Amino acid sequence: MSVNTTQFKHVSYLWDDTRAAELAGDEVALLIYRSNLLGADLRLTNYGGGNTSCKVMDKDPLTGKEVEVMWIKGSGGDIGTLKKSGLAALYVDRLRSLKNVYRGIGFEDEMVELFNHSIFDLNSKAPSIDTPLHGFLPFKHIDHLHPDAAIAIAAAKDGKKITEELFEGTIGWVDWQRPGFDLGLQLKECLDNNPGIRGIMLGSHGLFTWGDTAYESYINTLEVIEKCAEFLEQSYTKNGSVFGGPKIESLPADDRKKQAVALAPILRGFCSSKTQMIGHYTDDARVLEYTNSKDLDRLAPMGTSCPDHFLRTKISPLVLTLASGEDLSDIAAIKEKLTPAFEEYRKMYEGYYNTCKHPNSPGIRDANPVVILYPGVGMFTFAKDKQTARVAAEFYINAINVMKGAEAISEYTSLPRQEAFDIEYWLLEEAKLQRMPKPKALSGRIA
Structure with a gap:
């Protein structure tokens, strides 16, 4: 051949x-x-x-x-x-x-x-x-x-x-x-x-x-x-343009890192309300192109399409409304500003679960977001350990690539919520999760 x-x-x-x-x-x-x-x-x-x-x-x-x-x-x-x-x-x-x-x-x-x-x-x-x-x-x-x-x-x-x-x-x-x-x-x-x-x-x-x-x-x-x-x-x-073109510009690289360092512990606190989580941050160019775009607010809530993607990233991300150059020095004020967004996300996820669940569905899992998008700064992902958090980021970049391509040639479509739920809460998937080793004593903790 x-x-x-x-x-x-x-x-x-x-x-x-x-x-x-x-x-x-x-x-x-x-x-x-x-x-x-x-x-x-x-x-x-x-x-x-x-x-x-x-x-x-x-x-x-x-x-x-x-x-x-x-x-x-x-x-x-x-x-x-x-x-x-x-x-x-x-x-x-x-x-x-x-x-x-x-x-x-x-x-x-x-x-x-x-x-x-x-x-x-x-x-x-x-x-x-x-x-x-x-x-x-x-x-x-x-x-x-x-x-x-x-x-x-x-x-x-x-x-x-x-x-x-x-x-x-x-x-x-x-x-x-x-x-x-x-x-x-x-x-x-x-x-x-x-x-x-x-x-x-x-x-x-x-x-x-x-x-x-x-x-x-x-x-x-x-x-x-x-x-x-x-x-x-x-x-x-x-x-000539993707995602409707840019809506905002990214902060300079050093400033993005400073914002991420300041915000990451606060986000980790919110995401650890049920289970201790470890975070990962990326300002990959593909992420910034997406988070800075005019179409972000339309596409992000739609969620992903490929089952492999949303199994690791949840049904949709949380998009922060903080300005990219927001003063993050007053932690109490930032927490107060972010609290409604996290409460709304958890409420959305609980509604998704309650609407789609079956009589034999596993109980609801952690309702906190896995993927958090900060326009102009980048993406945070949270999971039980660093590797899982990093892989979640990789998968959401896959999802961004898919949205970008689909929008360029036609119009992006995500899976219907019921179909997504039937994958996420599949009894076979639950059995796989139950077979995983139990977390170690210091899992999810940092020093």
Whole structure:
């Protein structure tokens, strides 16, 4: 397969033929190699997001017969650091036979437990909810990623039409639906109705691409994302401004840092009203372009689209009404000024919970914001530890990139509140949270 690698301007071509040759014949090793390369470029997928798979023939340990086995990133892993211990291995025929017992979309969650009856390697990782999305597609190698450039199209009001026109029918489209067994069936139906396509765009969610070999899948993925990114860049150039143009200017860099240092402890106090939180601050240029814009007040309350984004950033951020050069020396006065904003945010979040909850929903979580935007200064994020706070910031920058792209080519759309709630308070997601280690004694505290 001859590929012009100079075509890649917006993504990194990292494939090393020498290294790949050392892995030749071991499709699982090549899957891990490809996954690590994809995960190394955050323009291709966010931390912990997406999943990759391969299908191989292997000997059944019970019968000695050759069977088809799918290796796929297991639950909770990160493709950038993926090792074989992070993969799940399943009998493909058993996984597909679960169609015979599937009772419909109202019984999605029970299918996850049934995945365990399809396990081939008993030492492998627990299968993720995305397992059937790969299992029902016939391709040997599959990449499911969350690239900002693709999600910008997937989250645009005219996303389906744009996808069809941009790729001339070679990329399919499946409307937004929560990941699960039924979505796997829809991907297969999309492929059956559009034979010969090279990938599928998932509305508001992400991208599926594939190939017969690890290398073909890798190149196909890069080419599709590059085309999306190039389309967005042309739209930015054509439009001349993004987010409606600037409303205010940023403070000089040193002044931004001084404001952040003065305000961060105050914000941390508000965000720690239920649980001790650790903060992170960034004045990334992409953040400032967004927070300083005329469209901030319209876009920020809409929330994010990709499930991976809002699971880590909450349904929407808190936007501060402080002037960028506000005098922050009187702490009591600043607290008094900010108190109504935090009370209003908590009330909004409680209303979202009470409106959308189901009889069996987990109890309401911390109602404080995770993301706080300070126009002219930057973004603060708060979480249980520094890494989680930093990752939340990275994810909200992903969301900003998506909003910017969608607005440039059409109009940004977020997930309906009920759909977002059903992801955030998903019983499977709650079970994952409950399995996490309990915080250590000094977790969330600083000295």
